[in-house]
Amino acid sequence: MAVTVSLVVLFGLVLFFLLRSHSLSPGAAFTAAGFGFFLTSTGAAEPINNLATAVIDAIPNL
Structure with missing residues (x-):
């Protein structure tokens, strides 16, 4: 849980700075x-979470 929240915050900050620097359009960010x-509601969510956890560990x- 703590890793998931941390990654959400990290990706949120990256997205914010990409939008602010105009490297990413609002439409692309929304997409x-x-x-x-x-993606979280598909069967791919668990393998992605396992991969992220393995990399972090x-x-x-x-």
Whole structure:
């Protein structure tokens, strides 16, 4: 849970700064957010969460 919230905050900040620097249009940001929202309701959500957790757990061992 803590990792998920942290990643949501991180991706939210990245999205905010991309919008602010005009590197990303509001339409593209809306599409990306919608894709993420609908992706969570598919069967792909669990493997993606497992991959993110594995990467985060591996970082201290580098």
